[in-house]
Amino acid sequence: MVKQKTIANDVSLKGVGLHTGQLVEMTFKPAPVNNGFTFIRVDLEGQPIIEADANYVVNTQRGTNLEKRGVMIQTPEHVLAALVGCDLDNVIIELNASELPIMDGSSKYFVEAIEKAGVVEQEAERKVYVVKEVISYLDEASGSEITVIPSDTYTITTMVDFGTKVLGTQNATLKSIDDFKSEIADCRTFSFLHELESLLNNGLIKGGDLNNAIVYVDKEISSETMENLKKAFNKESISVNPNGILDNLTLHYPNEAARHKLLDIVGDLALIGKRIQGKIIATKPGHFVNTQFAKKLSKIIKIEERNQVPVYDLHKEPLMDIHQIMKMLPHRPPFLLIDKILELTDSHVVGLKNVTMNEPFFVGHFPDAPVMPGVLIVEAMAQTGGILVLSTVPDPENYLTYFMKIDNVKFKQKVLPGDTLIFKCDLIAPIRRGICHMQANAYANGKLVAEAELMAQIAKKQ
Known part of the structure; x- marks a missing residue:
């Protein structure tokens, strides 16, 4: 029997929300058994609680966004990935703003904070969903698909194809969640230049800089765009590296983009509320297909639990009459x-x-x-x-x-x-x-x- 786990002590981080630009303080706190991962908005009256639940996903345009009774939690996926990657089950996350801090665009700093807090075992048994048959979700519009098949462990394979010369087809695999820290946690979020231009022009990315997102240059940079980038990132000069990304960043891995997509899957599937024993195969994953798959799997799990009736031999001599x-x-x-x-x-x-x-x-x-x-x-x-x-x-x-x-x-x-x-x-x-x-x-x-x-x-x- 694998026991549930939480953190031993409180630990806090400060950072900026990528899209809101707001400074936010976040505190991880120990949680009781069967609590799961829950967010508390300490900046709002009554300190409302929002569970990390796939059914609260309201949109995935610029990350995964949760809403419960009008209260928002924005971009929690990197934090949730860190919690799962550190083998935790129950943690309370207090926030004084809606959006979680972007930090360097990965899960690295969250993992370090969790390790600083320490991990402790709890008395209750861990909740695990054992996959017994193939389950898939296909988004026909994008061709994105996620499938889970039976396996003895939780493994994830991602296959991405961005259709550009600067960033073509990539694969990444996580054979064990134990390898999350060493192979996945430090992989940063990324964007293409054309996406970045649109976000900046519409005032939708206020907390970005060249240290928390890899920017792949998939088009010619005009002088006007270059000036806008300098202003947005508060840099005197910006150039493009030979590998097609904006400078000031060095890739940790040649397939860092695919590894970050895998990181997002770990975080988004945490919204199911249970550990998965099965092999995830994701083709062209993204937050929309990830969370739709999480909703589908969550529904299947609830139906199975509702219909899972224990079987007993009623003719056998009872333990007590x-x-x-x-x-x-x-x-x-x-x-x-x-x-x-x-x-x-x-x-x-x-x-x-x-x-x-x-x-x-x-x-x-x-x-x-x-x-x-x-x-x-x-x-x-x-x-x-x-x-x-x-x-x-x-x-x-x-x-x-x-x-x-x-x-x-x-x-x-x-x-x-x-x-x-x-x-x-x-x-x-x-x-x-x-x-x-x-x-x-x-x-x-x-x-x-x-x-x-x-x-x-x-x-x-x-």
Whole structure:
């Protein structure tokens, strides 16, 4: 089991947003398990939180841009790439502006900051999506395509073709995320001269200079353009190197452009919210196709999770029958809502209830169209979780279990007489001081019928 990771300490950086030109201070902070990557706009009232989620992508014209309830996060891809490249799962990023700092146009300085902060393991298991079949997204207009195929590890191959003499076809491969720092992190963003001219003329690139973007000269530079570039970059002189890029920069690798496109893929696919175990093959990638693929993959993952029902042998002798359950739980009929315990470990428990027409609640709850009340499904999940927490004390008969909190409750399907309910409760964090925080799911007829995040505490009987 691979554990989730966060940073050990806060660490801050200051820089300028490439497109806004605003000075921004950014602080990485440790985050709890299952937090993922979240941005907090500390400059706005209420300090709104924006999750790094593909579903919040609103446009990709000049980088990946997120928006949630009117709050923007601009160009987070280089930061997200650094977080994934440093093998992290949970980090809070505080910002006092909408756009993240461009730094030198790569992920290098973010990686260095993360290493300075330190990395620590957390108790929960890392969330990984294991690719089982080929999944693709094709943008017919541009010919850009991303495909993921099954693999034992997360690898990425990019193939780019810019159709110019100065920058033709390039390939780049990342065989292991462990190689991100040494092979990908310092690869800087780039632009073609004709793109740069358009951005400058429209006031859309205010934080650029010749140290944070490679500029490929794909056309003759007029004297007017040269003067505009000098003014924009605050340079007394600008010239073109023999390799076709503006001066003041030396390429780190001959295929630095392809490697930076790979860096962008790592950052954009972080918006899925899970690690990927699969091989990514990207042809002519860009932020649009990257994020559309992320949205598609995110949707597939959610559907699979919703339909992923654990299978148990219901004819097998249970770990605990009703008599053993009553020795541990203080509940009694008609409010004892579980019949069997099928599995019990240090981190999870599985219980079962056979729903019959003889249930006392059917007398008053839609007697002509009986449906098990949702609150009782939640109570049954809690009783199953109670077995888990009470199993940690030597004398469970002397304890009672009390709810502390119920969050994120969702009811997906009706539960009817004749259904067999399976309850699975997994610890979100280790049990401490008798407090149990768990994710509970209820299944029936091969479907998820209810889910909730539960917190309960055991206390000795008075």
